[in-house]
Amino acid sequence: MKVYVGPASRLQGKVRVPPSKNYTSRYIWVSALTEGESIIYDPATNDDAGALLNCCRRLGAKVQASEGRLKICGFGRNPHPPGVLDPGNGGLILRLLLPIGLLLPEVQYVTSYPESLGKRPQGHLLTALRALGAEVEDDNGHLPITIRGGRPITRRTVAVSGRISSQFATALLMIAPLLGGLDLRITEGLVSRPPLATTLQVMAEAGVTPLADWEKLRFTVPAASYQAGVYHVPGDYPAASAIMAAAALVPSSVTLYPLSPADQQGEKQVIPYLRQLGVEVKTEGQEVTIRGGSPLRAVDFNGEEAIDAVLSMAAVACCAAGTTTFSRVANLRWKESDRIGDLARGLRQLGVAITETADGFVITGNPHGYEGGIELDGCQDHRLIMTYAVLALRTQKGLVISGAEHVSKSFPGFFAALEALGATVEVE
Numbered sequence: 221m222k223v224y225v226g227p228a229s230r231l232q233g234k235v236r237v238p239p240s241k242n243y244t245s246r247y248i249w250v251s252a253l254t255e256g257e258s259i260i261y262d263p264a265t266n267d268d269a270g271a272l273l274n275c276c277r278r279l280g281a282k283v284q285a286s287e288g289r290l291k292i293c294g295f296g297r298n299p300h301p302p303g304v305l306d307p308g309n310g311g312l313i314l315r316l317l318l319p320i321g322l323l324l325p326e327v328q329y330v331t332s333y334p335e336s337l338g339k340r341p342q343g344h345l346l347t348a349l350r351a352l353g354a355e356v357e358d359d360n361g362h363l364p365i366t367i368r369g370g371r372p373i374t375r376r377t378v379a380v381s382g383r384i385s386s387q388f389a390t391a392l393l394m395i396a397p398l399l400g401g402l403d404l405r406i407t408e409g410l411v412s413r414p415p416l417a418t419t420l421q422v423m424a425e426a427g428v429t430p431l432a433d434w435e436k437l438r439f440t441v442p443a444a445s446y447q448a449g450v451y452h453v454p455g456d457y458p459a460a461s462a463i464m465a466a467a468a469l470v471p472s473s474v475t476l477y478p479l480s481p482a483d484q485q486g487e488k489q490v491i492p493y494l495r496q497l498g499v500e501v502k503t504e505g506q507e508v509t510i511r512g513g514s515p516l517r518a519v520d521f522n523g524e525e526a527i528d529a530v531l532s533m534a535a536v537a538c539c540a541a542g543t544t545t546f547s548r549v550a551n552l553r554w555k556e557s558d559r560i561g562d563l564a565r566g567l568r569q570l571g572v573a574i575t576e577t578a579d580g581f582v583i584t585g586n587p588h589g590y591e592g593g594i595e596l597d598g599c600q601d602h603r604l605i606m607t608y609a610v611l612a613l614r615t616q617k618g619l620v621i622s623g624a625e626h627v628s629k630s631f632p633g634f635f636a637a638l639e640a641l642g643a644t645v646e647v648e
């Protein structure tokens with residue numbers, strides 16, 4: 221699907237942001253690992269949630285979906301052999317599902333996104349699963365993967381690298397109570413700490429509280445059963461960050477809700493960051509109001525704790541006066557696209573001055589905007605698609621984005637939300 225987004229002179233209105241993708245995936249998974257009926261209110265209804273629910277059904281969970289609510293009766297320690305699991309294009313989805321192979325005689329993991337998820341590295345997690353006794357066949361650390369488990373797990377300690385993704389640690393922590401408990405050591409540092417804090421919060425809500433030593437990166441999980449729970453998914457800050465970027469770049473008055481000031485999403489850091497750039501941002505309860513259109517001055521962005529908002533802030537940097545260095549985000553290379561290399565390629569086509577660095581990229585903005593009138597490839601990456609759509613608002617001729625349907629991985633209503641705020645959006 222190709223989508224044209226035109227230049228915008230004003231954005232105005234109120235946007236209900238989608239429910240958090242990352243909380244939804246964790247609540248679904250912890251419910252599947254629980255014997256008993258859990259309820260999830262306001263679950264995200266994006267591609268990732270759909271793929272995970274399908275896999276949970278194949279593993280024996282009973283799922284009842286109705287408007288604004290999921291009821292899940294989990295399989296606990298006794299997953300059914302599913303044959304094949306397809307996690308869609310979800311990195312977290314695949315990584316949550318891989319350790320279930322420890323409890324099954326054989327399970328195969330495949331993807332219909334060989335150019336995106338198929339290129340993302342899984343080796344660090346596979347090494348840990350082998351150490352726990354699984355037999356693993358893989359394509360040099362990539363999908364397709366077959367895991368043969370089903371043997372009693374006697375090891376109580378395991379290590380995993382946190383250098384390229386926090387999701388490997390999340391996956392091991394969440395399965396750990398069902399394996400009889402684990403002492404997990406994260407080696408080589410840890411990227412993206414807030415998602416791991418989200419994992420610990422969700423586990424605690426389900427009745428299992430790991431002991432966490434954040435300094436030494438050691439986490440001790442007791443042998444336990446998860447308790448059925450009632451969960452409420454907060455609004456999604458990464459999705460909100462794209463709309464905030466749009467509202468920052470043109471004269472606007474845009475209110476986003478519901479955004480909790482108190483959850484674990486690191487991407488809420490964009491609120492003080494945008495203020496530093498000169499954007500008027502007001503928060504009241506669960507509402508965030510942006511008044512944009514004033515001149516923006518570049519401010520460097522350390523994105524390590526707000527990794528899924530970096531591309532939104534890159535769009536803002538493209539139109540700020542001065543140079544912005546995005547640092548400590550090397551792990552962007554291993555997302556749905558290479559979010560440094562592919563971003564740089566797309567932005568250069570548009571005429572943006574961008575250079576890649578060892579741990580990020582540097583953008584020198586043009587406060588006058590860009591000519592546009594070209595087509596950019598979304599690279600099957602929802603965040604790249606949203607970045608290009610936001611930038612299109614500050615072009616003279618607009619932009620066509622190809623593969624725009626992949627925005628539904630996290631924010632199916634993104635283009636409708638932009639249009640409702642007054643942007644020109646045409647599906648070609």
Ligand SMILES: O=C(O)C1=C[C@@H](OP(=O)(O)O)[C@@H](O)[C@H](O)C1
Nearest residue numbers: 242312385386387412415527551
């Ligand atoms: O655990 C999670 O929910 C996520 C962790 C982050 O990935 P990395 O830990 O690989 O940086 C983030 O980018 C991703 O969108 C969601």
Ligand SMILES: C=C(OP(=O)(O)O)C(=O)O
Nearest residue numbers: 309310311312313528555
């Ligand atoms: C990288 C992302 O997700 P995942 O790793 O779960 O595919 C994302 O949502 O930007």
